[in-house]
Amino acid sequence: MREKGLSKNYNFICKYYNCLRLFLIKKTIISFLGILVFLFGVISIIISCDVNNRNEVPRDFEIVQVGEFTDKLLLRWTESTDPENSIVTYDIFIKEDIEGTTYLLEKGGLIDSSFGSNGNYGGFSINKPSTRFIFSYPILNLEDGKNWKVKITATDQEGNRKEIVIKATTKVIVQIEPLEINYTIIKQPFPEFSRVGHTVIEFKNKLWMIGGRNGFNIYNDVWSSEDGITWVQITEQAPFGVRYAHGSFVHNNKLWVIGGLDFSNTSGGVLKDIWSSEDGISWENVSEKLPNYAGEHVVAFNDKIWLIAAKGFEYYEGILYESSDGISWAKNTSFGVNGYSYPEDLKVYDNKIWIANNIDANKTLTVLNPLINERKTYKLPQGYFNRSSQQINLIQDRLVVLFGYQNQTPLKDVWSSVDGIWVQEKSFDYGIYNHKSVSFNKKLFIFGGVTSSIYNRVFNENIIIIE
Incomplete structure (x- = not known):
């Protein structure tokens, strides 16, 4: 009986012990899990604090040109924001691209306020997109x-x-x-x-002179020549009426006359016929709706007509138009709407349209390439005087800029260019402005113009040939 009681007590103790052990194990596990949760919370707080306190690097930027x-090198890059x-x-650092050379600081500490309102620095002006600045x-x-x-x-x-x-390379x-x-x-x-405001153009292997004026005498005559020296008057009074400062060009195997001025009529002087x-x-009247x-x-x-028209009588702001038939005209915005203020002459050379700007404003030529919708500006050389009424043309396959006037004084210098490199040519005997030049039979012919002060006009009566 005693052994049976001991066995019963032993079983009770074992059962109690197992229960106690299981209880302790569960409590230990719960405590451990609680510690893990606590540690995870602490780590999360630490990480969160670190993330909140971490300072990120400036955002990406890129060199666009x-x-x-x-x-010199002209750098253009987009804005980097923080x-x-x-x-x-x-x-900005620079070094010669040779192994072993080290970067030298070109300019440091540039911030937004270092640049002008257009993102320019050092006189180089550029545009800025609406989303990000572009610095230069x-x-x-x-x-x-x-x-x-x-x-x-x-x-x-x-x-x-x-x-x-x-990497970049300075040109030779x-x-x-x-x-x-x-x-x-x-x-x-x-x-x-002896006239100004006329046009001279090659058409069907001949030169043609149309209209213009001498003082108050305004013409609508048409002349032609097979050699540029001997001329025949085709008509003294063409049906398009008297005019000067008009345009002439060849398009679709036809000779065209457009616009111009005639202050002897009642239309306010501005002509819009084509x-x-x-x-x-x-001659056929094509249209009466020349823009502006x-x-x-x-x-x-x-295969298009390219026209720079003005909002008003003076060319303070020019707008580029294009037309395929001379009747319907559309503004061309591929090259920008503005920037054609006061052009003096347009010519086609090297499959591009060259615009001689008014050199009193800036000594540049604007070049449009309609084949790839590209617009560039070329600086004229040092020593080229500010001027107006100059002409651009070709001599011996070179682009030339010649004559014009400065401070009411006619100029007689001639400059030629190959790939943007300029050289001064031999000057003429006297200065001329408001003349017209045309390349014909490998020669450059100059007709009309003025050879004296704009306040005491003496008209050029000679034909000048450059070859």
Whole structure:
């Protein structure tokens, strides 16, 4: 009986012990899980605090253009902004692209306020998109014909940095020799050739002179010549009426006359009619709806007519139009709407449209390439005087800019260019402005114009030939 009681007590103790052990194990597990949850919470808080306190690097930016010149590089890059809205500072470094060379600081500490309202620095103006600024900076006084590495860094106030490295090359300075040009003067062939505001153009292997004025005498005559020297008057009074400062061009195998001025009529002087002819003798009135005030600043190229018209009488703001038939005209915005203020001459050369700007405003030529919708601006050379009423044309396959006037004084210099490299040619005997020039039979002919002060006009009665 005693053994049976002991066995019963033993079983009770074992059962109690197992229950106690199970209880302790469960409690331990629960405590451990609680500790894990606590530790996870602490770690989460730490990570969250670290993330909140972490300062991010400035956002990505990119170099959108590198202008390569003989003595400088013009850099254009997009704005880099900081996620925490702190100030971003730009530093520019450069080195010659040779192994072992080190970067030198070109300019440091550039911030938004370092640039002008158009993102320009150092006089180089550019556009800015509506979404991001584009900054511009020129690296000057570089040696020509060298390969360079340029690094731009964007750094926030906490020292976080993004950088871009690009390669660029300064162009080799190319010298060109002046042409062996000669001048021939055909003296006073016809008194009627003493005029301004006329047009001279090649059509069907002949030269054609149309309209113009001398003082208060305004013409609507048409002349033609097979050699540029001997001329025949086709008509003294063409049906399109008297006019000057008009335009003439060849399009669809026809000779065209458009717009211009005639202050002797009652229409306010501004003409908006368009005429064409298949032979220079019989003329058809195509339209009476020339856009705005327009005329002499027109060329035909790539099966279209390209016209720079003005909002008003004076060409303070020009608008580019195009037409395939001379009847329907549309504004062309492929090259930008504005920027054609006060053009002096238009010519087609090297499959591009060249615009001689008013050089009193800036010494540049604007070049439009309709084949790829590209617009460029070319600087004229040092030593080229500010001027108005100059002409652009061709001599011996070179682009030339010639004559014009400055401060009411006619100029007689001539400049030629090969791939943007300019050289001054032999000057003429006297200065001329408001003349017309045309390339014909490998020669450059100059007709009309004024040879004295604009306040005491003496008209050029001679034909000048440059070859």
